[in-house]
Amino acid sequence: MQQFINVTLTGLTEGMVYAAFALALVLIWRSTRIVNFAQGSMAAATAFIALALIQAGWSYWAALVVALVSGFVMGAVIERVVVRRVEGGPELNAVIVTLGLFVAIQAGIAIVFGSSFQSFPTPFGLQGFQVGDNRIAFTPTSLYVIGAVLVTMGLLVALFRFTRVGLAMRASAFGQEVARLLGVRVGRMLTLGWGLAAVVGSLAGLLIAGGEFIYPAYMDSLIVFGFVAAVLGGLDSPIGAVVGGLILGLALSYVSGYVPRGSALVNVSALVILMVVLLVRPGGLFASSTARRA
Amino acid sequence: MTDARTHGSTAVTTTGGTATAPALLEIEGLTSSYGPVRALDGVSLSAEAGRITAVLGANGAGKTTLLRTVSGLVRCSAGRVTLGGEDITSAPVEAMVGKGMAHVPEGRGVIAELTVDENLRVGSLFRGKVGREEFDRVYDLFPRIAERRDQPAHVLSGGERQMLVIGRALIAKPRILLLDEPSLGLAPRIVAQIFGLLRHLVDTEGLSVLLVEQNARSALSVADVGVVLNLGRVVVTDSARTLMGDEDLRHAYLGF
Numbered sequence: 001m002q003q004f005i006n007v008t009l010t011g012l013t014e015g016m017v018y019a020a021f022a023l024a025l026v027l028i029w030r031s032t033r034i035v036n037f038a039q040g041s042m043a044a045a046t047a048f049i050a051l052a053l054i055q056a057g058w059s060y061w062a063a064l065v066v067a068l069v070s071g072f073v074m075g076a077v078i079e080r081v082v083v084r085r086v087e088g089g090p091e092l093n094a095v096i097v098t099l100g101l102f103v104a105i106q107a108g109i110a111i112v113f114g115s116s117f118q119s120f121p122t123p124f125g126l127q128g129f130q131v132g133d134n135r136i137a138f139t140p141t142s143l144y145v146i147g148a149v150l151v152t153m154g155l156l157v158a159l160f161r162f163t164r165v166g167l168a169m170r171a172s173a174f175g176q177e178v179a180r181l182l183g184v185r186v187g188r189m190l191t192l193g194w195g196l197a198a199v200v201g202s203l204a205g206l207l208i209a210g211g212e213f214i215y216p217a218y219m220d221s222l223i224v225f226g227f228v229a230a231v232l233g234g235l236d237s238p239i240g241a242v243v244g245g246l247i248l249g250l251a252l253s254y255v256s257g258y259v260p261r262g263s264a265l266v267n268v269s270a271l272v273i274l275m276v277v278l279l280v281r282p283g284g285l286f287a288s289s290t291a292r293r294a
Numbered sequence: 295m296t297d298a299r300t301h302g303s304t305a306v307t308t309t310g311g312t313a314t315a316p317a318l319l320e321i322e323g324l325t326s327s328y329g330p331v332r333a334l335d336g337v338s339l340s341a342e343a344g345r346i347t348a349v350l351g352a353n354g355a356g357k358t359t360l361l362r363t364v365s366g367l368v369r370c371s372a373g374r375v376t377l378g379g380e381d382i383t384s385a386p387v388e389a390m391v392g393k394g395m396a397h398v399p400e401g402r403g404v405i406a407e408l409t410v411d412e413n414l415r416v417g418s419l420f421r422g423k424v425g426r427e428e429f430d431r432v433y434d435l436f437p438r439i440a441e442r443r444d445q446p447a448h449v450l451s452g453g454e455r456q457m458l459v460i461g462r463a464l465i466a467k468p469r470i471l472l473l474d475e476p477s478l479g480l481a482p483r484i485v486a487q488i489f490g491l492l493r494h495l496v497d498t499e500g501l502s503v504l505l506v507e508q509n510a511r512s513a514l515s516v517a518d519v520g521v522v523l524n525l526g527r528v529v530v531t532d533s534a535r536t537l538m539g540d541e542d543l544r545h546a547y548l549g550f
């Protein structure tokens with residue numbers, strides 16, 4: 001029983017990070033129909049910026065804010081300067097561009113910050129909470145991770161639901177031409193969308209780094225998990241991405257907790273889940289009534 | 295082509311020549327192409343304020359291209375468009391609604407992922423804060439969409455979608471409304487209802503409409519002026535009543 005609780009709690013915490021990362025992919029997909037393979041590298045770059053600041057004596061929180069802001073700037077600049085040229089064109093061009101960015105940014109990180117493993121701090125403890133006589137695998141850091149992702153999601157919902165700019169962003173994503181005819185500056189909204197998605201992706205990267213070692217490629221597995229979670233949720237649906245992230249987090253945690261030598265099977269399991277979903281429900285678990293456009 | 299006909303003596307609008315006050319929307323010599331395909335070939339027409347001007351023609355005549363070129367979605371290679379005297383030929387698409395032109399594109403352009411009310415609100419975004427009473431006015435005009443204001447727009451029927459996009463354009467408070475085949479796929483009763491409402495808005499609120507239609511009979515029954523387009527050229531411009539009565543022309547270009 002105790003193991004089940006521990007494995008579940010670990011799965012939920014990791015699932016929240018996958019959910020955030022998947023959400024970032026979905027935000028970009030639904031506005032520009034591009035899978036941003038560079039998202040992991042972009043997030044890693046912001047984590048290295050944060051680490052450099054922390055090593056220079058900044059507080060964790062100040063470094064976090066600067067990292068998220070630089071994530072926004074990076075996302076916005078990449079959309080405006082690079083991605084804009086392939087938007088609406090052949091899908092393969094966009095794939096190649098974001099794959100190219102993925103490699104280029106990772107190489108850039110290695111050049112600027114080096115490629116050794118560096119330990120990334122967390123503002124909260126890594127000791128499990130005491131419940132009765134037992135210490136559970138749920139730490140103050142886990143609580144921080146879950147809280148940070150929930151707050152971010154709440155803010156995004158509020159932005160999209162209740163603000164004019166949120167409505168303009170959704171109109172630009174779903175009805176680009178009509179939005180332009182109605183005076184919405186669609187280009188700006190797409191830039192803003194990439195910036196916001198990069199913030200969410202960076203947050204996921206910073207959260208998963210807490211208490212761990214980072215290196216230029218440390219986000220590579222998260223891009224796989226985030227993509228699987230996003231596809232699980234249908235790639236178009238923010239709620240689907242969140243649920244997909246949680247399901248994947250739990251599933252992978254059970255594999256690594258219960259299957260003999262399961263921790264070696266985690267990556268493979270993610271891909272198996274991806275294949276099964278694509279075969280059985282290609283539209284994702286939450287395929288909506290409106291058909292997928294791509 | 296020598297099949298261009300003129301009905302000089304009965305012409306209501308002047309597409310050049312006599313010195314009347316310029317019309318609200320003036321289109322002069324508009325030419326645009328898709329690669330080698332020239333879809334518009336020197337089209338001139340004008341839409342007067344407080345009138346419904348219908349542009350008619352068969353499938354492929356260039357009607358959609360005309361509206362898309364006027365609103366900047368397609369760039370022209372020659373010609374000029376002025377709205378209220380201001381040259382808008384090369385104004386960006388996003389600026390058109392602010393200048394008083396609302397273009398409802400072919401296929402209606404309902405944003406299916408948004409609710410009915412959100413669709414309407416998109417039409418008001420560029421104006422800043424818009425009072426609730428303006429939305430209520432649109433809902434009064436179209437009670438059928440009022441009932442569904444909080445539902446996702448993909449549940450609407452074709453007629454309701456058309457009402458929604460016209461309402462969304464009206465929220466933008468345009469001087470001129472550009473409609474691309476609003477009757478397409480709708481039951482005649484719904485078409486009559488929508489056209490009747492347009493007529494009412496034109497007569498009572500001074501709205502102006504440039505209506506593009508393949509359904510010439512319905513369009514001429516509501517329009518003041520008709521412009522017949524064929525293969526990217528204006529064939530004839532005349533009062534709707536005269537065009538209705540011209541059997542040869544109807545057979546040749548309007549299919550009824």
Ligand SMILES: Nc1ncnc2c1ncn2[C@@H]1O[C@H](COP(=O)(O)OP(=O)(O)O)[C@@H](O)[C@H]1O
Pocket residue numbers: 328331332333351352353354355356357358359360
């Ligand atoms: N996107 C496009 N690419 C190439 N040719 C087009 C395109 N849109 C329209 N055309 C061509 O331009 C001509 C006019 O089309 P269109 O303006 O859609 O006519 P209508 O709206 O009167 O049916 C047609 O010959 C059509 O095949």
Ligand SMILES: [Mg+2]
Pocket residue numbers: 357358359400475
């Ligand atoms: Mg057309």
